[in-house]
Amino acid sequence: xxxxxxxxxVESTESDAQYDHGxxxxxxxxxxLGLDIHNPVFIISALVVxxxxxxxxxxxxxAKEFFVTLRPWLTSKxxxxxxxxxxxxIATCLFVAVSPLGKVRxxxxxxxxxxxxxxxxxxxxxxxxxxxxxxxxxxxxxxxLQSPPLGVSPQDVDAARRVAMAATIFHWGLHxxxxxxxxxxxxxxxxxxxxxxxxxxxVFYPLLGNRIFGWPGHIIDTLAVFATLFGxxxxxxxxxxxxxxxxxxxFGVPMTLGNKVLLIVGITSIAVISVVAGLDTGVxxxxxxxxxxxxVLLIYVILAGPTLTIFSTAAQASVDYLAYLPAxxxxxxxxxxxxxxxxxxFYWAWWISWSPFVGMFIARISRGxxxxxxxxxxxxxxxxxxxxxxxxxxxxxxxxxxxxGYQGVAENVTNNTPELALYKMLEPLPYGHIASFxxxxxxxxxxxxxxxxxxxVVDTITAGGKLEAPVPQRVFWASFEGxxxxxxxxxxxxxxxxxxxxxxxxxxxxxxLLMCVSLIVGLRRELRSYGS
Numbered sequence: 439x440x441x442x443x444x445x446x447x448v449e450s451t452e453s454d455a456q457y458d459h460g461x462x463x464x465x466x467x468x469x470x471l472g473l474d475i476h477n478p479v480f481i482i483s484a485l486v487v488x489x490x491x492x493x494x495x496x497x498x499x500x501a502k503e504f505f506v507t508l509r510p511w512l513t514s515k516x517x518x519x520x521x522x523x524x525x526x527x528i529a530t531c532l533f534v535a536v537s538p539l540g541k542v543r544x545x546x547x548x549x550x551x552x553x554x555x556x557x558x559x560x561x562x563x564x565x566x567x568x569x570x571x572x573x574x575x576x577x578x579x580x581x582x583l584q585s586p587p588l589g590v591s592p593q594d595v596d597a598a599r600r601v602a603m604a605a606t607i608f609h610w611g612l613h614x615x616x617x618x619x620x621x622x623x624x625x626x627x628x629x630x631x632x633x634x635x636x637x638x639x640x641v642f643y644p645l646l647g648n649r650i651f652g653w654p655g656h657i658i659d660t661l662a663v664f665a666t667l668f669g670x671x672x673x674x675x676x677x678x679x680x681x682x683x684x685x686x687x688x689f690g691v692p693m694t695l696g697n698k699v700l701l702i703v704g705i706t707s708i709a710v711i712s713v714v715a716g717l718d719t720g721v722x723x724x725x726x727x728x729x730x731x732x733x734v735l736l737i738y739v740i741l742a743g744p745t746l747t748i749f750s751t752a753a754q755a756s757v758d759y760l761a762y763l764p765a766x767x768x769x770x771x772x773x774x775x776x777x778x779x780x781x782x783x784f785y786w787a788w789w790i791s792w793s794p795f796v797g798m799f800i801a802r803i804s805r806g807x808x809x810x811x812x813x814x815x816x817x818x819x820x821x822x823x824x825x826x827x828x829x830x831x832x833x834x835x836x837x838x839x840x841x842x843g844y845q846g847v848a849e850n851v852t853n854n855t856p857e858l859a860l861y862k863m864l865e866p867l868p869y870g871h872i873a874s875f876x877x878x879x880x881x882x883x884x885x886x887x888x889x890x891x892x893x894x895v896v897d898t899i900t901a902g903g904k905l906e907a908p909v910p911q912r913v914f915w916a917s918f919e920g921x922x923x924x925x926x927x928x929x930x931x932x933x934x935x936x937x938x939x940x941x942x943x944x945x946x947x948x949x950x951l952l953m954c955v956s957l958i959v960g961l962r963r964e965l966r967s968y969g970s
Contacts, residue, residue, distance in 0.1 A: 478656055479656055479659045479660050479663065479899065479900050479902070480900040480901070482656075482660050483660055483663040483664065483667075483896075483900055484900075484914075484918075486664070487664075487667060487918055487922065488918075490922070490925065491918070491921045491922060491924075491925045494925035494926065494928065494929040495924075495925055495928055495929070497929075498928050498929050501925075501928075501929030501930060501934065502929055502930035502931075502933075502934065504930075505926075505929060505930040505933055505934035505937040505938070506930060506933050506934075506937075508937045508940075508941060509784075509933060509936050509937035509940055510779065512783075512787075512937070512940045512941060512944060513779040513780070513783035513784060513787075513940060514779050516783070516944055516947075517769050517778055517779060517782075517783045518769045519944070519947050519948075520782075520783050520786035520787055520790070520943070520944075520947060521767060521768070521769045521782065521783075521786060522769075522951075523617075523786065523790065523947040523950055523951055524613040524616075524617065524767070524786050524789075525767055526951060526954055527613075527616045527617050527620050527950060527954060528612060528613060528616045530616075530620060530954040530957065530958070531616045531619050531620060531623075531813050531817060533958075534623070534809055534810075534813060534957070534958070534961065535809070535810050535813040535814065538965060539809060539958075539961040539962065539965055540808065540809050540810030540813070541808055541809070541810060541965075542627070542631075542808065542809045542961055542964050542965055543806065543807070543808045543809070544623070544626035544627060544630050544631065544801075544804055544805050544806065544807055544808075544809070544812065545626070545630040545631065545805040545806050546630070546631055547967075549630065549805055549806040550806045551804075551805070551806035551807055552803070552805055552806060553803055556726075557725075557726065558803060558804070558815070559729075559815070559819065569673045569674070569676055569677040569680075569881060569884045569885060569888060570610070570673060570676065571610065571824070571827055571828075572677070572680060572860060572877065572880060572881050572884060573676045573677070573679075573680050573856070573857075573860075573881075574606075574609075574610075575827055575828055575831035575832060575860065576831045576832055576834075576835045576847060576859040576860045576862075576863045577847075577851060577856045577859040577860075578605075578606045578609070578781075578828075578832065579602050579603055579606045579828065579831075579832025579833070579835060579836055580602075580832065580835050580836065580839065580847050580848055580851050580859065581602075581851050582598075582601065582602035582603075582605050582606060582777075583598050583599060583602040583836055583839070584848065584851065584852070585776075585777070586598040586601050586602060587601060587605050587766070587774040587777040587778075587781075588601055588605075588762065588765055588766070588772075588773065588774055588777075589773035589774060595840065599836055599840070600754065600755075600758045601758070601762060602832075602836070603751060603754070603755040603758060603759075603828065603829070603832065603833070603836075604755060604758035604759045604761070604762040604766070605762070605766060605777075605781075606828050606832055607755055607756075607759045607821075607824060607825055607828055608759060608762065608763065608766045608767075608782075609781065609782065609785045610824040610828065611759060611821045611824055611825070612817055612821055613767075613786065613789065614785070614789040614792075615816055615817045615820045615821065616817055617789045617790060617792075617793045617797075617950065618789075618792070618793055618796040618797050618800060618816060619797075619800075619812065619813050619816040619817055620793070620797070620950065620953060620954065620957065621638075621641075621793045621794060621796070621797020621798065621801070621950070621953070622796070622797040622798070622799075622800040622801040622804060622812065622816060623801075623809055623812055623813070623957060624641040624797075624953055624956065624957045624960070625637075625638070625640065625641060625797060625798055625801035626801040626804055626805060626807075626812070627809075627957070627960055627961065627964065628640040628641055628643055628960060629801065629903070630805050631964055634903070635902055635903020635904075636798065636801065636802065636898055636903045636905060637655075637659055637662075637798075637898065637899050637902065637903040638658050638659055638661075638662040638794055638798070638899065638949070639651075639654075639655030639656075639658045639659050640903070641953050641956055641957070641960075642654075642655070642658065642952065642953070642956050643956075643960070644956045644959040644960050644963070645952065645955065645956050645959070658949060659899050659900075661942075661945055661946055661949060662794035662899055662946070662949075663794075663896055663899055663900060664942050665790070665791040665792075665793070665794050665795075665942040665943060665945075665946045666791070666792070666794045666795040666892060666895055666896050666899075667892075667896060667918070667919060667922055667942075668791060668922065668926075668938040668939060668941070668942040669788060669790075669791030669792040669795065669938075669939050669942060669943065670792070670795055670888060670889070670892040670919055671919060671922040671923040671926055671935070671938060672788060672791075672926070672935040672936065672938055672939040673792075673888055674702065674885060674888065674889060674919065674920065674923040675923045675926055675927050675935040676935065677705075677881050677882075677884060677885040677888070678698050678701050678702045678705070678885070678923065678927070679693075679698065679857045679927075680857045680860065680881050681701060681705075681878055681881045681882050681885065682697060682698050682701055682857070683855070683857030683858050683861070684857075684858075684860075684861055684874060684875075684877060684878040684881070685701075685878060687858060687861050687874065688861075688871060688874055688875060688878070695927065695928060698927060699924050699927070699928075702920050702923055702924050702927075703920065703924075705882055705885045705886060705889070705920075706889060706916065706917060706919065706920030708886050709885070709886045709889035709890045709893070709916050709919075709920075710890075710912075710913050710916045710917060712724055712886055712887075712890040713889075713890035713893050713894060713912045713913075713916045714909050714912060714913065724883060724886055724887045724890070725887050727883055728880070728883050728884055728887055731876060731879065731880045731883065732880060734876065735873065735876055735877060735880060736826070736827060736830055738867075738873055738876075739830045739831060739834055739864075739867070739873075740830050742867040742868050742869075742873075743830065743834040743837070743867060744833075744834060744837045744841070747833060747834075747837050747841075748829050748830050748833050748834065749829075751829040751833035751836075752825055752826055752829035752830075752833070755825060755828070755829055755833075756825055759825070766782070783940070784936050784939065784940060786943070787939050787940040787942075787943030787944065787947075788936075788939040788940075788943065789943075790943035790946050790947050790950060791939050791940075791942045791943035791946060793946070793950065794895065794899070794946070795891070795892045795895045795896075798895045798898065798899070799891050799892075799894070799895050800816060802894075802898075802905070809961065831860070831863065834863055834867075835847045835859070835863045838863065838866065842866075844866055846862035846863070846865055846866070847859050847862045847863050849862075850862050860874075860877055861874045861877065864877065889916060889919050889920065890916060892915075892919055893912055893915040893916035893919055894912065896915045896919075897911055897912050897915050900915070922938075923935075926938055
């Protein structure tokens with residue numbers, strides 16, 4: 439338990455003196471009906487989420503109108519804040535990695551990693567963006583090919599193809615993983631090196647001191663709970679829509695709203711079983727299964743698809759990504775306002791809303807890693823995988839359209855049925871229906887790992903930083919993640935999912951900007967204990 443030892447703190451340093459907070463993890467908790475509740479974070483979060491689910495299901499028409507209006511208003515008014523936040527976080531992570539601060543080790547100078555590299559990478563990647571890669575890996579490159587960003591003409595096919603791949607990788611590359619890395623580094627530093635609760639509030643100790651244990655900290659943690667729940671619900675909604683579309687495509691089972699609800703209930707039930715089993719048993723094993731299935735599908739597409747084209751696309755896309763990065767990262771004088779608002783602003787808000795979840799989860803599995811190792815692993819390795827994945831999935835779809843004249847994917851994008859994009863890309867490949875079935879299984883397993891990982895994180899926050907809260911508490915949050923996804927699908931479908939991610943990501947963007955400052959201050963103080 440974090441409250442029982444310093445867990446790797448170095449002895450008698452200035453750093454220790456400055457963080458001698460005297461706080462014991464769980465000291466403010468109360469036990470109610472078998473739950474270990476951190477008051478008032480659990481109570482406020484639970485009541486608001488319950489009220490949201492109930493109102494969204496009761497007033498579905500009004501909820502749909504609200505969400506459809508909310509999303510474009512937020513993305514048009516606050517696009518600058520989302521992009522600024524992403525750019526500042528990238529700069530912060532780069533500075534930390536190349537500076538002497540990078541040698542600080544999460545858990546103290548003598549801490550050892552708890553997981554092997556293979557297990558660590560599997561859990562990190564499965565939690566980070568598995569469902570999203572499945573949903574958008576084929577869809578997004580084709581969409582941008584038809585409607586290129588940055589003012590590129592769709593008639594200039596070569597330029598459109600290059601900017602389409604660059605824009606796709608931009609959305610799934612350094613920026614999202616830097617956001618996750620920031621939160622993970624900060625949480626690992628203050629929880630493992632300074633015996634603070636594994637909760638978002640702890641990151642702000644250098645700025646707020648012991649006030650993190652009062653209402654300022656309660657507000658930060660409550661925002662983190664909302665961001666995590668609604669950001670995760672967005673992914674679960676996408677996953678349910680894609681899995682349902684695949685089931686209808688392969689087996690002819692109509693995917694009505696009722697059937698989507700049943701699908702979410704069934705998959706959430708599996709997630710509950712996994713989360714009860716715990717991190718080392720349920721989550722780790724499912725994450726490794728995810729990794730195996732994803733590798734199998736990736737290798738299949740590379741071998742069955744246009745192999746040489748895929749590798750040349752990956753090489754060209756890497757260069758184009760860096761070339762277009764400055765233009766795509768700016769928010770002023772853009773000739774592609776619709777792209778900026780509908781895609782980049784949404785993505786950045788989504789990644790920001792996911793950051794408490796992914797950041798805390800990778801912090802839990804990254805004790806013993808140096809900060810430099812952490813940044814490289816959490817940013818560059820997923821970037822390389824994303825480039826290869828998008829080049830295989832999206833590159834194959836583009837090749838099918840431009841070289842073979844196959845319209846399957848393009849027609850689905852045009853007809854606004856994005857859930858079918860993956861399966862339509864696989865259809866003309868050898869044994870495409872078998873590959874589509876593997877795709878459905880992979881989406882479902884990603885769904886489960888995202889749900890159980892997210893519920894463990896929300897559970898930790900609402901238990902005041904305790905790593906092992908009671909089983910009923912885990913079941914409560916895992917169940918309500920599914921209910922929030924159902925409420926959003928019923929109250930507006932994919933538009934509601936996007937709106938939810940953006941609305942919770944907005945306030946948390948400010949939290950992350952302040953987190954950059956707090957992390958640098960904390961690392962500088964920690965570095966003094968290394969004799970530098």
